[in-house]
Amino acid sequence: MAPHPPPDPPPLALVDAAKSFGMVRALRGVSLDLRAGEIHGLCGENGAGKSTLVALLAGVHQPDAGHIEIDGAPVALSGPAAAQRAGVAVIYQEPTLFPDLSVAENIFMGRQPLRGGRRIDRRAMRTATAELFARLGVRIDPDRPARGLSIADQQLVEIAKALSFDARVLVMDEPTAALSGVEVRRLFAVARALRGNGAAILFISHRFDEVFALCDRITVMRDGGHVGTGRAADLTVDAVVRQMVGRDIATLYPERTPAPGAPVLEVEELGRRGVFSGVGFTVRAGEVVALAGLVGAGRSEVVRAVFGIDRYDSGTVAVNGRPLPPNRPAAAMAAGVGLVPEDRRQQGLVMELSVERNATLTRRWALSRFGLLRRGAEASAAAGWLGRLRVKAGDTAAPVATLSGGNQQKVVLAKWLAGEPAVLIVDEPTRGIDVGTKAEVHRLLSELAGQGIAVLMVSSELPEVLGMADRVLVMHEGRITAELHRDDATEEAVMFAATGQHAGGTAPGGPPPEAAR
C-alpha cells in the first residue's frame, strides 16, 4: 500500500483489520499506517467505517481479524487504558466530558499531578490546564465545571486533554465540527507543532479544505473498505470525492413517474438557536423529497422540530395550508403527519410489546371500547397493513424485538400508514437493514408517494437519496445549502453542498484557498 516504506516502523499501524457488529460489516480488511512526523487524513462518507476504525485504535473495540502494530510489533489494545499507555490519544467526535467536574479535572482525570502521599496537586493541575489553554489560545477557567460549556468549548477541552498526554499518536475524529475559523487555525498550528516534534496524527474531517490544508497523506474509505492512500500533493478534492463515492448508483431503485400535486408540508424560516436556521422547504403530494447532508448537519433536528418533538425558536410549519402549533406531536399526528424516527429501537417501537400492538399504537383509541383495547380489533387492524407491507413475522403476538431490522422498520411504517397520513417523514429509513429488505422499503416509499402521500426522507446514503428523491435538499451546518432537482442531483453535487462548498462556485480540482501553507 505504501509506496515508500519508511526506515522506522510506524508508531501505529492497523493491519488487515476487520470488525463486524452483528450482521453489519463495519470494517473489512483495512490497513493504515500512521508515521512519525506525519499528518494522515482519513475521508469517507457517513458509515464508511471511520468511527469504527477510531474505536479500534482507541482500544474501545478489538478487531475480529487483523491486528494493530505499535512500532512494528503486534499488540492487543484491551481497552482505552491500554491504548493510552501505548501513547495513543483520541479526540472523539462527540465530546466525552464529566459535566459535574471541573475543566481541569476533566483534562487530567486519572492522571492528575500528584504531590506527597499521592495526593492530587490541585495547584499544579490548574497551572498545567491554564498552560494547555494558552497553547490553544483560548481562555477557559480551569475551575469551572464542564456543565454549561458550549459544544465548541467542550471540543477545546477535549483537544487540551489530548495534548496533555504528550501522545506519540493523536487521533482526531472530526475535531473541527463545532469550531470557529480562529479556533481551527490554532488547532492546526498545534497539530503542525506536534508533527514537528515527531508525533503521528490521524485527522478525520468532512471538510476537504481542512484535510488538504493539514494532511501529508490521505486515505479514503468506502463501505468499510480501504479505497486508496495517496500523498495529498498528488490528490485533488475531486479525486477524493470520486473515491469516496465510487460505486455505481444501484439500479434497484423503483422507477417512478412523479406527479407532484398541491403543496402539503410547508416549512418557512424554521430556526433553532445553535442548531439550524432559516430552513424553508415545501413537500408536495406524491413527491419524495430527500434531506441530505452529513451527520450533525441538523437534518434529524429539523424533522423532529417539524413533527413537534423538539422546540424551535422561529419560523412556521403548515400542513395542507393550516399552521401546526409548535411542540405538539399529537397535533402533528392529527394533521396527518407521521414520523419514522432514525432510531427505531429507541424511538420507533416498544420492543417488548407484540408486533400487532406496535403496529396499531397510533390508533389505540379507535380500537378500544370503554377505554379498553380490544385484542381482536387490534389483531385484525394490524393484519391488514402487516400483510400489505409483507412483514415476515412468525407470530404477530410475539414481541417486535424478535423481528429482523428490516421487518421492524416495516412495522414502524405500518403503524403510521394505519393512520392514513398526508405527510410521512422518514429518518434514515434503511439504516442497518439488509440489502433485500432495503429494496422493499424503497419500493414501499415509492408506492406511498404514488398514492399521493408527501414523503420527506432524511438519508445519509447518497445512492438512496439519488435513487429515491424527486428533489434533494442538502444541509450543511444547520442551513440548507442546495436544492437540487432530480436531474441535477449527482453524487458530486450533493457531496460538495454537504461539505459546505459550492458545486458550481469553486473551480473543480483547484486547490481550496486554505491549501497553501
Next chain:
Amino acid sequence: MSAGSGTGASAPVAEHGGGDVRGARRLRQVRELGILLALALIVAATAVANPGFLSGQSIRDLLLSATLLTILAVGQTLVIVTRSVDLSVGSVLGLAAFATGTLFAAFPGLPVAVAVLAGVALGAVCGAVNGALVAVARVPALVVTLGTLYAFRGVDYWWAAGTQINAADMPASFLGLGRTAVLGVPVPALVALAVVLAAGWYLASYRSGRELYAIGSEPHAARLSGIPVDRRIFAAFVVNGALAGLAGVLYAARFGTLDATVGTGLELQVVAAAVVGGVAIFGGSGTVYGAALGAVLLTTIGSALPVLRVSGFWQQAVVGLLILVAIGMDRILAVRAARRLRGGGPDGT
C-alpha cells in the same frame, strides 16, 4: 472557513466559556449552608420551647444517636456518587451487630479490637457480594441491593434463630465504648467524625476518589478515559459494607441488646440523609460532609419533635417534606448555576 461561533476573528486570545463561574460556585456552597441553617433553626426553636434540649447530656445523646446514621450516610455517599445505591446497609448493620455479640458470647475474653475488626470484615464481605453483583454481573444496584437486603436479613434470622444477645454476654470494656467520652464527646461520635473527615479527604484528594465522581457523572466517558470503572464501583461497595459493619459494632456496644431485627428499615433513612445533604441521586456530585450534615439534621428532627410535643406520626411527614424541599432546592440551584455558567446573567437580580 467555517461558520464561526461568534468569536472575534482578530482577537489574539478568545474569551471562552464565559458566564459567572464564581457565582455558580457560590451557589453550590449555599447548599451545605442551607442545611446548617435548618439545623440551627430547629435547635434554636426547640431550645426556646424547652431549654433542657441544650443540656450537655441531651447533646451527648443526640450526637450518639446521629453516629450510626452519619457513618452509614458516608458509606452510602461513596456508592451514590458512582450512580449506584446500596439498600442493604440496614441488614448488613444488623448482621454485623449480631455477629459481634455472638463472638463475645462464644469467646468472652476476646480483645475488643478483634471483635471490631471482625464486624467490619463481615460488613466488607457483604459489600463485596453487592459490589461483585453490580460491577461484574452488571445488574442494576437498586435490584441487587434490594435482593441482598432480604438475603442478609434472612441469614441474620437463620443465625439468630429467635435468640437474643444481652449486655451480660458482652465484656464491660466493649459496652463502655458507647459510654465513655473524650472531652465530653462520646467515643462513637469521634469515630464518626474521623470517618467523615477521612472519607471527605480521600474523595477530594486522591485520584481514585475523583474517579468515583467521574464514573457517576458520565459512565461512558469514564470508560473511554481508561478508568477501571468496575473495580472502582466494587471498591465503593466494599468500603460501604465495611462502614455498615463498623456501624453494626457500634450499635452492639451502645445498645447491648441484639436480635435479628436490628437495623431494620435503616436503609431508607440513610439514603434520605444523603439526599437531604445534597448528594445527587444520579451520581457525580455531593460531599460526605453534606451527607453527614443531612444525617445530623434528620436525627435532630427526630429528637426535637417529641420535645416540641409534636406527635410521632408527624415525624415521617416532616422527613418526607424535608427530602422534597432538599430536592427542590437542588433543582433550583442547578438551574441557576447552569444559567450563570452559560453566561445568561444572574436571572434578573
